[in-house]
Amino acid sequence: MEQDLFAGIDIGGTSVKLAFLTRAGEMIKKWEIPTDRQDNGARIVDDITLSISKELPSESSLLGAGVGAPGFIEMETGFIYHAVNIGWRDYPLKDELEKALGVVVRIDNDANLAALGEKWKGAGDGTNEELFVTLGTGVGGGIITRGQILHGENGMGGEIGHITSIREGGAPCNCGKFGCLETVSSATGIVRLAKEKRTENQSSLLNQLEENELTTKAIFEAAEKGDxxxxxxxxxxxxxxxxxxxxLANALNPAKIIIGGGVSKAGDSLLVPLREVFNQYALERVAESAEIKQAHLGNDAGIYGAVWLAIQAQKEEITR
Amino acid sequence: MEQDLFAGIDIGGTSVKLAFLTRAGEMIKKWEIPTDRQDNGARIVDDITLSISKELPSESSLLGAGVGAPGFIEMETGFIYHAVNIGWRDYPLKDELEKALGVVVRIDNDANLAALGEKWKGAGDGTNEELFVTLGTGVGGGIITRGQILHGENGMGGEIGHITSIREGGAPCNCGKFGCLETVSSATGIVRLAKEKRTENQSSLLNQLEENELTTKAIFEAAEKGDxxxxxxxxxxxxxxxxxxxxLANALNPAKIIIGGGVSKAGDSLLVPLREVFNQYALERVAESAEIKQAHLGNDAGIYGAVWLAIQAQKEEITR
Structure with a gap:
């Protein structure tokens, strides 16, 4: 059967994840290839192109591609200023991919694409007003207003991990500031807090764990046991x-607040107390209209979001 | 000379401000009429319509109208759920005005329209990414993303006055919560702080002021004198x-942060220390791309924003 397909591409420092999706959002195939970082990533676009043409089902046509890329991206042009993990510097990724693939390409960062993916096929139920928060090594964010990603003036929109949570005496953050949300509510931050606090109370279950066993999962489990x-x-x-x-919700008035990333796997153990704190600080009308949900799509969220972008871009091409 | 005009209408509890503007944003005439609150505001639309037809210059035509209205508004339909100051309840203001004026009408709240007005003809220099903050009796806000007002899920977008500034032991706010930004950074909040603090230090110049003289202007003047x-x-x-x-800027990445309202008249005495605090908490790339400016249009900002909306609406009508 002839089929119109879109490619979702998630470029990471060690591997590139790829998938074909239909216009309706059905994932037909998913695979990955290693990221070739030699020569400042000069061969990555060719590797992607080759792999896509090899994997494309016969009698199917590729109509567009969406890409999640690391680093500072100029969204409109798909220009990468600098991607430390890959080696790209001033690299016109969108142009190179469009030339190589022969289809329209759209690029955005991981958290923004995950926000779009959840909106389209995940916990967002198609909402146009979403705040997406990912709790992993860091705290990432993606904001959707009127159905589109909020990029802001220079692509920094949604950098909610660097909201200052502790105004004085906070822990140092990778961004150079102190006390960022990321230093207390990311997986890394939660583990750091646990390390600090378990020394103060030797009877804590957390002291039975080796350094490498002290994960957010173990911390939530100990809490369940009453520690x-x-x-x-x-x-x-x-x-x-x-x-x-x-x-943020008082300013953004989102319909869906979606929590993703490793820490979100705690489910209601996280979401129930989070909702309580949220209700305490949000305006009543804001709280009433905001649903706080766990993300549905896990690591695939970015691929879905990338394809959603590619579908929009292809529609625009047609109507142009 | 025949001229195409747009009406800007700002409905308040005591008076309705009206103006005619050209498509280029030139204000041709400005006047006001009293707000007739009798019978739950039933005659206001007729009063506005009569006044506009009387004031419209001969050989000019009215192409659209933008309206700033108080209360909870459903933006798309221009339906007023409840406007306490006026008496409207479940009132279809947009429909009524369109019927009476015979032109397309758009409605939004004061702070949102002021944000649009400043973007178009004030301190915003046409920016598409703006955070507007008004420091008056309360703290109001309007957020512009991709050139349009951020309304959020149910019109609460931009309610930044109710961001919680003091997490414990804050003063009660009109919204029912405690410690909102409005309780410390509005004109009312600043005067309240001054009343509290002047009793602790009898040598303060502020103790020479009667209760009714203790304004933000007087407080800024005393500060200039070294109090x-x-x-x-x-x-x-x-x-x-x-x-x-x-x-907020870490999430929104605005190009212009515009401070309006009575307190903003302090100018650099407010903006210079504000910028310092801002730089301390904002990400470097966010701070670099954000200009903090005093609003330019004063009380007329809402009228300009209303007309900007009306012009967009009329363009949409034509291309439909």
């Missing part, structure tokens, strides 16, 4: 996160 | 405002 230290750690992380998203 | 209490009051108000807008 007061684990509970205090989660309370602190949730308090800062709930406060930050409530303040 | 430590006045300076502490301003420092506190600015610290909370700068922190709130920096956190």
């Amino acid at each position: 007061t230290v684990a509970r205090a750690v989660i309370k602190e992380a949730v308090e800062h996160l709930g406060y930050a998203i409530a303040n | 430590t209490v006045a300076r502490a009051v301003i420092k506190e108000a600015v610290e909370h405002l700068g922190y709130a807008i920096a956190n």
Whole structure:
């Protein structure tokens, strides 16, 4: 059967994830190839192109591609200023891919694409007003207003991990500031808090864990068992996160607040107390219209979002 | 000379301000009429219509009207759920005005229209990414993303006055919460802080002022003269405002942050320390691309924004 397909491409430092999706959002095939970082990533576009043409089902045509890329991206032109993990510097990724693939290409960053993916096929239920938060190594964010990503003036829109949560005496953040939300509510931040607090209470279950066993999963499990230290750690992380998203929600008035990333796997153990803190700080009408949900699509969210962008771009091409 | 004109209408509890503007944004005439609140505001639309037809210059035609209205508005339909100051309840203001005036009408709230007005003809220099903050009796806000107002899910977008600035022990706010930005950085909030702090230091110049003389203007003047209490009051108000807008800017990445309302008349005495606090909490790339400016249009900002909306609406009508 002849089929119109779109490619979703997620470029990471070690591998490139690829998938074909239909216009309706059905994932037909998913695979990955290694990221060739030699010569400042000069061969990556060719590798992607070759792999796509090899994997494209016979009698199918490729209509567009969406790409998640790391680093500072100029969204409109798909120009990468600098991607440390890959080696690209002043690299016209969109132009190179469009030339090589012969179809329209759109590029955005991971958190923004995950926000779009969740809107389209995940927890967003097609909402036009979404705040997406990803709690992983860091805290990432993607904001959707009137159905489109909020990029802001120079692509920094949605950088909610660097909202200052602790105004004085906060831990240093990778961004150079102190006390960012990321330092307390990311997986890294939660583990850091646990390390600090378990030394203060030797009877805590957390002290039975080796350094490498002290994960957010283990901390949530200890909290379930009633461990007061684990509970205090989660309370602190949730308090800062709930406060930050409530303040944002007063400005953005989102319909869906979607929590993704590794920490979100805690499910209701995270979402129930988060909702409580959120309600405390959000305006009543804002709280009433905002649903806080766990992300549905996991690591595939970015691929879905990339394809959604590609579909929009292809529609625009046709009507132009 | 025959001229195409647009009406800007700003409906308040005591008066309705009206103006005619050209498509280029030149204000041709400005006047006001009293707000007739009898019978739950039933005659206001007729009063406006009569006044517009009387004032419309001969040989000119009215092409559209933009309206600033108080209360909870459903933006798309221009339906007013409840406007306490006027008496309207479940009132289809847009439909009524379109029927009476015979032109397309657009409605939004004051702060959103002021944000659009400043973008079009004021301090915004035509920016598509703006955070507008008005410091008056309360703290209002209007957010522009991709050139349009951010309304959010149910019209609460931009309600930044109710961001929680003081997490514990804050003053009660009109919204029912405690410690909102509005309780410390509005004119009312600044005066309240001054009243509290001047009793602690009898040598403060602020103690020479009667209750009704204790205005933000007087407080800024005392600070200029070196009064430590006045300076502490301003420092506190600015610290909370700068922190709130920096956190918002990390999410919104605005090009222009425009400060309006009575308190903004302090000019650099407000903006210089505000910028300092802002830079402390905003990401470097966010701070670099954000200009903090005093609003230019004063009380006329809403009229300009209303007309801008009306012009967009009329363009859409034509291309439909």
